[in-house]
Amino acid sequence: MQLELADGTAHRLDDVVVTASSGRAASLCPALSADERARLTGITYQGIVSLAVLLRQPLGGYYVTNITDAGFPFTGVIEMTALVDPSTFGGRTLVYLPRYLTQQDALWDATDGEIRDQFIAGLVRMYPGLKPEDVVASEVSRVREVLAVSTLDYSERCLPPMRTSVPGLWIVNSAQIANGTLNLNETVSLANAQAARLLAATNE
Numbered sequence: 001m002q003l004e005l006a007d008g009t010a011h012r013l014d015d016v017v018v019t020a021s022s023g024r025a026a027s028l029c030p031a032l033s034a035d036e037r038a039r040l041t042g043i044t045y046q047g048i049v050s051l052a053v054l055l056r057q058p059l060g061g062y063y064v065t066n067i068t069d070a071g072f073p074f075t076g077v078i079e080m081t082a083l084v085d086p087s088t089f090g091g092r093t094l095v096y097l098p099r100y101l102t103q104q105d106a107l108w109d110a111t112d113g114e115i116r117d118q119f120i121a122g123l124v125r126m127y128p129g130l131k132p133e134d135v136v137a138s139e140v141s142r143v144r145e146v147l148a149v150s151t152l153d154y155s156e157r158c159l160p161p162m163r164t165s166v167p168g169l170w171i172v173n174s175a176q177i178a179n180g181t182l183n184l185n186e187t188v189s190l191a192n193a194q195a196a197r198l199l200a201a202t203n204e
Contacts, residue, residue: 001013001014001015001016001166001167001168001169003016013168014168014202015168015169015170015198015202016168016169016170017170017171017172017198018169018170018171018172018173019171019172019173020173021045021145021173021174021175022039022040022041022043022045022145022148022160022171022173022175023040023041023043023045023145024145025040025160025171025173026040026041029164029166029169029171031166031169032164032165032166032169033164033165036160036161036164036165039157039158039159039160040160040171042157042158043148043149043158043160043175044103044148044149044151045103045144045145045146045147045148045149046100046101046102046146046147046149047100047101047102047103047105047108047142047143047144047145047146048098048099048100048101048142048143048146048147049098049099049101049107049108049115049140049141049142050096050097050098050099050140050141050142051074051096051097051115051116051119051120051138051139051140051141052094052095052096052097052138052139052141053094053095053096053097053119053120053123053135053137053138054089054092054093054094054095054135054136054137054138055092055093055094055095055130055134055135055136056092056093056134056136057093057129057130057134058079058081058082058086058093059077059079059093059095059123059127059130060077060079060127061079061082062077062079062082063078063079063080063082063083064076064077064078064079065077065079067126072122072125072126073099073107073115073118073119073121073122074097074098074099074119074122074123075098075099075100076096076097076098077095077096077097077123077126078095078096078097078098079093079094079095080094080095080096081093081094081095092136095123097119097122097123099119100146100147103144108142108144112140115140116138116140120132120135120138146174146182147174147181147182148174148175148177150178154178155178158175159175159176159178160173160175160176162176162194162197162198163201170198172190172191172194172198174187174190176190176194177190
């Protein structure tokens, strides 16, 4: 198999494992069959906008707080220093404020400053003891394709197989999580299961 890089260089390889999202995998691998391409490009993804915040003080002390109240701009509070010693961050508290959203959500068009203001205002409202000046630093990140949405007949119509019709070309990504939610446990389980299958297949 030949792998061509953006700078024009090419490498001959026995096997290639593509871990990009499904639509990107389809565009990277032009030799895929029409059926494989249809499966990969037919997957609908949720994306995520997240604000990482470094605070002077802890919040509730819980690792994950899921939020279903539509009045808040984020869908969860991930307080990393509930698991990791705050000394790792100089005695500060590291918090992630994620928001999962559809591809059509208007938040994609918001500036970093607008997202930062909305999310910090929501965090201060949720934790009354917190003040805006307690925010030491913050950073916005956006990822368009994170979680594949399990649509009707997903396993039959969309679930991408690991082994493709192209010899030596394999696809492993989060769209292969069909019976769970995207989290660290599911991701590690998927990686372990697919690695074992891959090793077995390449040793046939």
